[in-house]
Structures are given as C-alpha cells and as structure tokens.
Amino acid sequence: MSEKSKVAIVKGRMPPDRTEIDRMVREAVNLTGGLKGKIKRGDHVAIKPNLFAPYPPPISVDRRVIASMVTMAREAGAGRVTVIEGVSVGTLMKRVRPSMTTCGMSRGFKTSEVMRILGITKAVEEAGGEVMGVEDAEKVEVNVNGGMALHRVNYPKVVLDADYFINMPAMKTHTMTMVTLSIKNLQGLLDERGRYYSHRDDLQQHMVDISKIRKPDLVLLDGLLGMEGMGAGEGGTAVEMGVIMASTDTVAMDSIASMCMGIDNPLVVSTTRLAGHDGLGTSNPFLIEVVGETIASVRKQFLLPATYTLPIDSLVTGLYPNIDIYIGGACSACWLMAALAEGLLAKVPQRVSLIVGVDPKIPPQLKTDLAHTFFLGECALATGGDLLELRNAMQLAGYDRFLAGCPPYEQSLVKLEDILIGMGYLKPDELVEKAAKHREEFFNYYRKYDPTWEPEYETP
Numbered sequence: 001m002s003e004k005s006k007v008a009i010v011k012g013r014m015p016p017d018r019t020e021i022d023r024m025v026r027e028a029v030n031l032t033g034g035l036k037g038k039i040k041r042g043d044h045v046a047i048k049p050n051l052f053a054p055y056p057p058p059i060s061v062d063r064r065v066i067a068s069m070v071t072m073a074r075e076a077g078a079g080r081v082t083v084i085e086g087v088s089v090g091t092l093m094k095r096v097r098p099s100m101t102t103c104g105m106s107r108g109f110k111t112s113e114v115m116r117i118l119g120i121t122k123a124v125e126e127a128g129g130e131v132m133g134v135e136d137a138e139k140v141e142v143n144v145n146g147g148m149a150l151h152r153v154n155y156p157k158v159v160l161d162a163d164y165f166i167n168m169p170a171m172k173t174h175t176m177t178m179v180t181l182s183i184k185n186l187q188g189l190l191d192e193r194g195r196y197y198s199h200r201d202d203l204q205q206h207m208v209d210i211s212k213i214r215k216p217d218l219v220l221l222d223g224l225l226g227m228e229g230m231g232a233g234e235g236g237t238a239v240e241m242g243v244i245m246a247s248t249d250t251v252a253m254d255s256i257a258s259m260c261m262g263i264d265n266p267l268v269v270s271t272t273r274l275a276g277h278d279g280l281g282t283s284n285p286f287l288i289e290v291v292g293e294t295i296a297s298v299r300k301q302f303l304l305p306a307t308y309t310l311p312i313d314s315l316v317t318g319l320y321p322n323i324d325i326y327i328g329g330a331c332s333a334c335w336l337m338a339a340l341a342e343g344l345l346a347k348v349p350q351r352v353s354l355i356v357g358v359d360p361k362i363p364p365q366l367k368t369d370l371a372h373t374f375f376l377g378e379c380a381l382a383t384g385g386d387l388l389e390l391r392n393a394m395q396l397a398g399y400d401r402f403l404a405g406c407p408p409y410e411q412s413l414v415k416l417e418d419i420l421i422g423m424g425y426l427k428p429d430e431l432v433e434k435a436a437k438h439r440e441e442f443f444n445y446y447r448k449y450d451p452t453w454e455p456e457y458e459t460p
C-alpha cells in the first residue's frame with residue numbers, strides 16, 4: 001500500500017520572533033521528510049510566496065518565514081535561491097500610493113516595489129537568496145499538459161528550470177475561491193494578462209491547471225496570521241493562528257489547511273476538489289496523515305466571505321436608492337464586479353443605471369439620462385436591440401460609460417473611478433485617504449507582531 005500524504009502542523013508562541021519562526025519552519029519541513037537528499041549541492045531553488053499587495057501579514061506572507069526557508073535551502077546545499085512572485089492584478093492596476101495625486105490606469109505597484117516595501121528584498125538577500133518580480137522575469141510559452149481551462153501560458157523560466165520548487169501560501173479566505181491556499185497561490189506565476197483573464201467563473205479550474213505546469217516539491221504555509229471574511233485583500237480581517245504547515249502534497253495541504261480554518265468538509269473548496277479530481281494530490285482528508293499538532297488543537301472558525309454565505313443577489317440588487325440595476329444572465333464574476341461598481345456609484349447624488357450580463361431587459365425609458373447610464377462587462381456590451389440603440393445614443397452624445405472586459409475586472413473599476421472623478425463625484429484625495437486608512441490599520445496590526453518591521457515606502 002502506498003504511503004499516505006503527510007501534512008505537518010507546527011504551533012508556536014505568538015507573537016513570534018525570528019528565532020521562534022525559524023524553529024517552526026524547520027520543524028514543519030523536517031516533519032515532512034526534510035530537505036536532505038532532495039536539494040543537492042549547487043541546486044537552484046525557486047520559492048513562490050504569496051505577496052498579494054504592499055501590505056504585511058495577513059495579506060502577504062511574513063518576510064521572516066520566507067527568510068527562514070531561504071536559509072534552510074542554502075544550508076541544504078542550494079547554490080542559488082530565487083524568490084519569485086507576481087502581485088495581484090488589483091495591486092498592479094489600482095492600489096494607491098501615498099504620493100498619488102492623479103488617478104488613471106496602471107497607477108499601482110509592481111512586484112519589485114511590493115517586495116521592497118514589505119522588506120522581503122532585504123530579508124531574502126540577507127539570507128543568501130535573490131528576489132524576482134514576474135513582470136521582470138524571462139517567460140517562456142508553455143503548453144499546459146492536461147489543462148482543462150488553461151492550455152498555453154507564459155510562465156517564468158526560472159521556475160521551470162529550478163531543481164526544487166517551493167510553494168509558500170498564506171492562509172486566507174477569498175471572495176472568488178472561498179479560500180486562497182497553495183493551489184490559488186500559483187496564480188501569481190502567470191504574466192499580467194494571464195492573471196487578469198483567469199478571474200471568471202472558471203477561475204478555480206484555471207488555478208488547478210497552473211499546478212500542472214510545474215508541481216511544487218514542497219508547500220510551506222504561513223499560518224501565523226490568517227485572514228477571514230471578505231479576503232484576500234483589505235476587506236478581510238486578521239485571525240491569530242500561530243501555525244506553520246508543510247507538505248509535499250499541494251492538495252493535501254489545502255484540504256487540511258481549510259479544515260484548520262473551520263471548513264469541516266474541505267471538498268466544498270472547488271480548487272481542492274478539482275485538483276484531487278485531476279490527480280494532483282490527495283483531497284480526501286481521511287487519506288491524509290496529519291503530523292505534529294492535530295487539526296482540533298489549532299482549528300479556528302474563520303468567517304467565510306459573504307459571497308459564499310449569502311445569496312449573491314442580496315449583495316447586488318435593491319441596495320442603493322440611487323442605483324437601478326438591470327442584470328441579465330451573468331456569471332458570478334460579473335455579479336461581484338457589479339457589487340464593487342455599485343460601491344462607487346452609490347456616491348453619485350443622482351440616479352444611475354447599471355446594465356450587466358447577457359441580454360438584460362430594460363424598460364422603453366430608463367429613469368436616468370445618458371450621462372448616468374453605465375454598462376459593465378462584455379456581455380452587456382455585446383447585446384444588440386434596444387441596448388445597441390442606447391449605446392449608440394450614448395456614444396453620439398460623447399458619454400463613454402462602457403466598462404469593458406470579461407470579466408470586467410480591476411481595470412473597469414479604475415475606469416469607473418476616473419469617470420466619476422471627471423464628473424466631479426469623486427476626488428483622488430478620497431482614494432488616497434481610503435488607502436491610507438487601510439494601510440495604517442494593517443500596518444499597526446502587524447507592528448504588534450513584529451516590532452522590528454517598518455515599511456520601506458517612497459517619501460510621499
């Protein structure tokens with residue numbers, strides 16, 4: 001009989017210092033068999049941490065956990081250790097820097113900046129490694145063998161060529177995938193276009209297919225601080241977990257980690273279920289051996305995102321007195337983006353119409369004028385008949401209120417912000433202030449855990 005997949009759980013003292021983190025990382029990796037004989041002298045090791053945004057844990061992986069892993073790899077004989085990541089689309093396109101005075105596309109942060117701000121670059125280099133942003137990495141076009149939703153992608157050569165590959169996720173809930181653990185973490189290896197286009201209803205299968213390109217040899221999960229609620233960014237809330245987990249089986253890791261987050265049946269997480277189905281590892285928790293701590297001894301009941309606990313229409317329709325929403329057949333991605341667009345449109349003092357999805361029905365006369373009518377997503381933009389007439393009338397009148405894309409993802413929200421700024425309903429200052437508030441909340445929270453940390457921002 002073949003051996004069961006193992007997942008190691010190591011609990012530590014909170015808040016942890018570097019020595020405690022080092023101990024936890026070593027213990028977790030050693031409980032899964034260690035690195036001896038796996039990393040050979042002179043090998044090249046690639047590490048992919050979750051660095052979602054220019055915010056510290058729980059939004060991004062702790063730099064000290066990454067540094068401990070780099071040190072371990074070097075001690076095992078690695079000649080070169082590369083820490084590679086591509087930040088989220090929202091970070092590239094729309095997160096706001098302290099010095100921002102104007103809006104516009106691509107105002108966000110590159111991965112290399114996020115690594116510097118979080119202190120990752122310094123910590124990795126001191127531990128004997130190097131950092132690389134996916135935007136700056138050499139990419140090769142690869143076929144995804146066995147890919148269901150993903151068939152050909154640009155992928156960083158440095159990961160393909162590495163002798164040993166370590167996936168280093170955080171432990172967070174996610175509005176579009178319920179949780180983001182090791183399978184979802186690999187999305188950051190796609191180039192910017194790949195990251196953008198994967199956010200549709202087939203997102204989960206996309207994520208699973210990425211693991212088919214280069215299966216990680218080891219997963220090391222930073223569960224010191226987890227995130228619950230409307231993750232995986234500023235909408236979520238920190239949960240003190242105090243664990244580091246390790247496994248050589250990506251799917252087994254996600255199965256057990258989601259149970260530690262209070263999800264009793266880990267197969268409700270689509271990425272875990274699909275990855276098990278596609279033969280990438282063991283998803284059934286009864287077939288997985290948990291070593292170190294037990295699940296029960298670390299388990300906390302994470303609040304799931306409202307997108308998984310409430311009917312999606314309750315987050316979108318009938319919420320704001322000034323918004324009339326006309327929604328046809330729409331994927332969950334368009335429902336979610338409609339909810340986010342409404343958050344911005346709610347600031348408009350006048351009535352607005354938002355038109356979304358395949359073939360939405362509109363009355364002969366909208367309650368809004370052309371200037372206050374918005375289309376969201378390719379489906380709404382491709383619908384003919386009355387909607388085509390309406391779009392023609394808007395274009396003739398000079399109103400570009402068309403938020404394109406499938407899905408109409410972060411770039412649509414950036415465009416909407418720009419439109420509202422142009423209409424005088426939103427000021428760049430408001431965006432800067434909102435970002436500053438989030439930044440201070442997360443920075444202050446994290447400083448309690450790591451008093452040695454300060455962000456390396458540019459001078460505003």
Ligand code: SF4
Binds near residue numbers: 330333357378405407
């Ligand atoms: S534009 Fe259409 S296909 Fe694309 S995410 Fe929206 S509803 Fe789905």
